[in-house]
Amino acid sequence: MTMFERFSADARAVVVDAQTAARRRGAPSIDTVHLLLALAEQPGTRAVRALTDLGIAPSAVERLAEPSAGGDVLDDQALAAIGIDLATVRARTDAAFGDGALDRVADRPRRGHVPFTHDAKRTLELALREAIHEGSRSIDSGHVLLALLRADGTSARRVLDSALRDAGTDAGALRDALHDPRRTAS
Missing domain, CATH: 1.10.1780.10 (Clp, N-terminal domain)
Structure with a gap:
């Protein structure tokens, strides 16, 4: 068994x-x-x-x-500590793919x-x-x-x-x- x-x-x-x-x-x-x-x-x-x-x-x-x-979520302070500005990443992603693009990817099953x-x-x-x-x-x-x-x-x-x-x-x-x-x- x-x-x-x-x-x-x-x-x-x-x-x-x-x-x-x-x-x-x-x-x-x-x-x-x-x-x-x-x-x-x-x-x-x-x-x-x-x-x-x-x-x-x-x-x-x-x-x-x-x-x-x-x-487990994107943490702007943790990313900033390694030189990544989350606000800039979000703004550029939204400009290229539409508002809330990062959130849509995370919500997709x-x-x-x-x-x-x-x-x-x-x-x-x-x-x-x-x-x-x-x-x-x-x-x-x-x-x-x-x-x-x-x-x-x-x-x-x-x-x-x-x-x-x-x-x-x-x-x-x-x-x-x-x-x-x-x-x-x-």
Whole structure:
């Protein structure tokens, strides 16, 4: 049995919806933050129940994952530090291609295959390990969230840490909530 054959319906939905999240943001690949965004939008799953019980709403995850929170947007100060004047670039681009040309390119959804980043692949492997550790025959949303908690230094972990801090809790409490036997059914 392959790893993906072990994914429950909700975990499969996370993987499929992560691709949609990456496309919607114009990302060149599916990263851990896309897995987290997709996971937070799966109502009634073990992962979402654990998050909401700790005071973390899906909308909070979405807000914290916005490019401005993660530093993925064009930053005029950062570009100026390397000698690029963003206002001039925008003005010249608008003159050549029409008003808002840079924004239109960023808003265009990506087509075709969107690959997983190394961190996202590693997270899915960690989800399998979490399922095996729990003695589960399938990988559910809770295992994916536990894997995201183990993925130190990733975009999803930074968003999770911010969401947990904002809710006045921590990763240990989320792990405990996910291991709560009342949540094992997803």
